[in-house]
Amino acid sequence: MILNRYFIMIKVGVVGYGTIGKRIVDASVDSGFDVAIAVRRYTPKLDIAIERKFPLYSMAGDIGIETQGDFEDFVRECDVVVDCTPKNIPAENFSYYKNVKVIVEGGEKHSLTGFSFSSFGNYEEGVNRERARVVSCNTTSLVRTLIPLKEYIDNVFVTLIRRSVDPWDVKGGPINAIVPVLKVPSHHGPDLNTVVPDISIRTMAVKVPTTLAHLHVVRVKLKKNMTKEDLKYIFENTPRIRVLSGYKSTADIIEHFRDLGRKRYDMPEVAVFEESINVESGKAYWIHVVHQESIVIPENIDCIKAMFGEKDKWKAIYETDKTLGIEKKKECYR
Known part of the structure; x- marks a missing residue:
C-alpha cells in the first residue's frame, strides 16, 4: 500500500x-x-x-x-x-x-x-x-524531449513514422504499404499544444508495416545558440530519455531492452539515437524511438x-x- x-x-x-x-x-x-x-x-x-x-x-x-x-x-x-x-x-x-x-x-x-x-x-x-x-504515446515523447529545450526553441518540425499496430494485433495493417496521413499538418502538433501551448510545432506522419515502435525525425529551429554536445548533455541528464549509441534500427533498440530483462521488453523511456544528434546552421536535429505500449x-x-x-x-x-x-x-x- x-x-x-x-x-x-x-x-x-x-x-x-x-x-x-x-x-x-x-x-x-x-x-x-x-x-x-x-x-x-x-x-x-x-x-x-x-x-x-x-x-x-x-x-x-x-x-x-x-x-x-x-x-x-x-x-x-x-x-x-x-x-x-x-x-x-x-x-x-x-x-x-x-x-x-x-x-x-x-x-x-x-x-x-x-x-x-x-x-x-x-x-x-x-x-x-x-x-x-x-x-498519447507520440505526444508524450515530444513533451519529454522538447520541454528541456524550451528556452532554445523557435519552432519545431517533426516527421512521425508510425508503427501500424501493436504486436499482438492480427487484424490491423497495413501489411504491404506506406500510408501517409494526408491531413497536413497532422494532429500531433496540436495535441502537444494542449499541454504546452507556446511551442510552435508542425508535424507530418506516415504509417508503415512494423509493430515494434514509432520513430520521430525531429528538426528544431533555434533562437539561442547551442552545440551538439549541449543537446546530448541535456538529453542524457533528462529523466525518461535514453541516449543509445551504436544502434541502427528500432529492432536493435527493442532487442536491447529484451536483453536488459525488461518485463514485456517495455521501454517507457524515449530512446534517442546518439549518432543522429546534431546542431548545424541554427537548427538542432535528432531521431528518437517511441515504444507505444509502455511510454x-x-x-x-x-x-x-x-x-x-x-x-x-x-x-x-x-x-x-x-x-x-x-x-x-x-x-x-x-
Whole structure:
C-alpha cells in the first residue's frame, strides 16, 4: 500500500485489461496502490489477472467468470478510475463516473476532460484535478524531449513514422504499404499544444508495416545558440530519455531492452539515437524511438499522484521512475 503525503490510501480502478490497462495495473501495484479491474467480456488475457486474484468487475452482466459486482459497484469501490478502453468508449462510460476521479488516455479528445496532462509539461496544473486526459504515446515523447529545450526553441518540425499496430494485433495493417496521413499538418502538433501551448510545432506522419515502435525525425529551429554536445548533455541528464549509441534500427533498440530483462521488453523511456544528434546552421536535429505500449505508463502514475494532492513534480516523477526501475541520478530531477 502506498500512502500519499496526506496518508490516504488510493484505490485505482482500471477499465480494460489490454495493452495499456494491464501495464497500468502492474505499475499501480508496484507503486503500492490497491487495484480493481473492470471489463466488458472475458478473454484469455484475463487469466493472469484471475491468477493474481485481482478484483474483477463486469461492465456487461454475466461474462462467464466470477466477478465482484457490476460497473456501478466498481466505480463506487474506487478513488480514481483509469479508463483504458478503445477510442470513444470512455466517452460512453462517462455517465458512470460520478463522485470519482477519472483519467482517460490519449486516443480521446481533449474536450472530454477539458485538461490534457503530461508530467514534464504541466504537472502542477494536474494537482487536485477531478478529470484528466494523459496524452498519447507520440505526444508524450515530444513533451519529454522538447520541454528541456524550451528556452532554445523557435519552432519545431517533426516527421512521425508510425508503427501500424501493436504486436499482438492480427487484424490491423497495413501489411504491404506506406500510408501517409494526408491531413497536413497532422494532429500531433496540436495535441502537444494542449499541454504546452507556446511551442510552435508542425508535424507530418506516415504509417508503415512494423509493430515494434514509432520513430520521430525531429528538426528544431533555434533562437539561442547551442552545440551538439549541449543537446546530448541535456538529453542524457533528462529523466525518461535514453541516449543509445551504436544502434541502427528500432529492432536493435527493442532487442536491447529484451536483453536488459525488461518485463514485456517495455521501454517507457524515449530512446534517442546518439549518432543522429546534431546542431548545424541554427537548427538542432535528432531521431528518437517511441515504444507505444509502455511510454505513457509513468505519466499515468504521475497523474494519479497529482490528482491526489502531490504538489512536488520532481518528487513524484523520481518516485515513479524508481518504482519502475528507470530512474536516473537524483540530480536529474529538478
